[in-house]
Amino acid sequence: MPSQLTDHLFALIKHHGAISVHDYMDICLNHPNSGFYQKLRPIGKDGGFITAPEISQIFGEILGLWAASVWQNMGHPEKFHLVEFGGGYGTLMKDMLRVQKLIPAMRAACHIHMVETSPALSDIQAKALNAQGFERPIFWHKDISSLPDDAPCIFVGNEFFDALPVHHIQYQQGRWYERQVSINDKKLCFTLHDEALQPPQTHMLVDTAKEGDIIEFSPLSLTITHQICEYLQRQHGAAIFIDYGYAMPCFGESLQAVKNHQKVDVFETPGLCDLSAHVDFGALGQIVGQYNNLQLVPLITQGMFLSNLGIFERAEQIKQVLSNDTPKQELESAVNRLTHKDEMGELFKVFSFGSRDINLPFDKHDSLWQKGFNHRDDN
Numbered sequence: 465m466p467s468q469l470t471d472h473l474f475a476l477i478k479h480h481g482a483i484s485v486h487d488y489m490d491i492c493l494n495h496p497n498s499g500f501y502q503k504l505r506p507i508g509k510d511g512g513f514i515t516a517p518e519i520s521q522i523f524g525e526i527l528g529l530w531a532a533s534v535w536q537n538m539g540h541p542e543k544f545h546l547v548e549f550g551g552g553y554g555t556l557m558k559d560m561l562r563v564q565k566l567i568p569a570m571r572a573a574c575h576i577h578m579v580e581t582s583p584a585l586s587d588i589q590a591k592a593l594n595a596q597g598f599e600r601p602i603f604w605h606k607d608i609s610s611l612p613d614d615a616p617c618i619f620v621g622n623e624f625f626d627a628l629p630v631h632h633i634q635y636q637q638g639r640w641y642e643r644q645v646s647i648n649d650k651k652l653c654f655t656l657h658d659e660a661l662q663p664p665q666t667h668m669l670v671d672t673a674k675e676g677d678i679i680e681f682s683p684l685s686l687t688i689t690h691q692i693c694e695y696l697q698r699q700h701g702a703a704i705f706i707d708y709g710y711a712m713p714c715f716g717e718s719l720q721a722v723k724n725h726q727k728v729d730v731f732e733t734p735g736l737c738d739l740s741a742h743v744d745f746g747a748l749g750q751i752v753g754q755y756n757n758l759q760l761v762p763l764i765t766q767g768m769f770l771s772n773l774g775i776f777e778r779a780e781q782i783k784q785v786l787s788n789d790t791p792k793q794e795l796e797s798a799v800n801r802l803t804h805k806d807e808m809g810e811l812f813k814v815f816s817f818g819s820r821d822i823n824l825p826f827d828k829h830d831s832l833w834q835k836g837f838n839h840r841d842d843n
């Protein structure tokens with residue numbers, strides 16, 4: 465079925481020739497008029513896909529607890545910046561702030577910043593957060609460069625990195641070629657660039673490829689991780705990102721399209737489905753390892769993270785104040801969805817890092833990296 469973006473993509477490809485998978489993903493998600501994230505409500509039960517903060521308030525509350533523990537271990541600074549990347553509807557931040565009501569000194573120290581590229585979602589976030597009556601102004605940024613440099617920082621993000629565009633390169637007869645999107649028989653299709661390219665030298669698998677292997681990588685994810693590390697190295701603090709992805713680099717591609725909560729073809733209705741790719745946590749972890757003052761916390765699953773920080777106890781507490789069975793069952797099923805290994809519990813990983821001198825939660829745990837948990841889970 466054609467979408468507004470389909471005409472634009474056909475005209476672009478006819479005029480300029482095939483475009484990279486990277487540019488296709490970028491246009492579908494971020495085109496200023498018809499990109500997926502410009503839609504009024506792309507996420508949630510009525511949107512294309514649902515995320516953990518929209519499943520249950522407890523998800524954000526647990527992240528709020530994690531942030532409280534980091535703030536305490538930093539020596540409870542009188543001022544710090546709480547920065548969320550890709551905040552969707554502002555639900556995660558709202559739920560994190562609920563925890564701070566119990567810790568007035570932390571709330572008094574907290575300055576909120578949202579790094580968000582979608583004007584439509586920034587507006588929704590502003591409405592949601594302003595309605596909370598937070599005591600200080602909240603700031604929106606298009607990227608990290610305009611964040612103030614005057615205090616330690618806690619960075620958070622959920623399903624942020626999976627939304628950043630990826631390149632696909634394919635190995636053929638001893639050389640690497642960019643995978644592209646072209647038109648065949650009036651339909652969008654994959655093709656390969658006819659000129660070979662230099663693969664990214666830092667990618668661990670470049671020298672072991674076999675005929676037909678594809679490597680997927682996201683330069684913007686690497687850049688943003690570097691920027692966060694530089695900030696933390698200068699200013700002190702920690703970062704946590706939750707997303708689906710794999711612990712170690714692997715061959716193959718994971719670009720997927722989701723519409724009305726179902727997986728669909730990546731060329732179906734461009735701009736009307738969510739496009740995403742699994743996150744290469746190994747590549748992001750390698751970057752953190754390049755910064756002397758930073759420590760990389762073991763990679764763990766979302767299920768382990770939420771259960772260790774008390775999701776089941778908090779669910780019981782909420783159940784006590786619910787008077788009838790339906791909301792109680794809904795809560796149970798939400799908690800199950802977030803934690804069970806066959807739902808989001810194992811596919812989603814918790815990637816965190818921060819200044820070496822802060823005791824970060826989970827820093828003594830076994831890591832999925834050490835366990836060689838290196839397959840890509842295609843649930």
Ligand code: SAH
Pocket residue numbers: 501507515516517518549550551552553556579580581582585606607621622623624627628
């Ligand atoms: N965290 C939210 C939304 C996830 S969807 C949730 O869990 O519900 C991805 C979010 O990242 C959207 O808000 C999207 O607009 C934002 N985004 C995509 N690319 C971005 C970029 N380069 N910088 C900042 N935000 C971006």
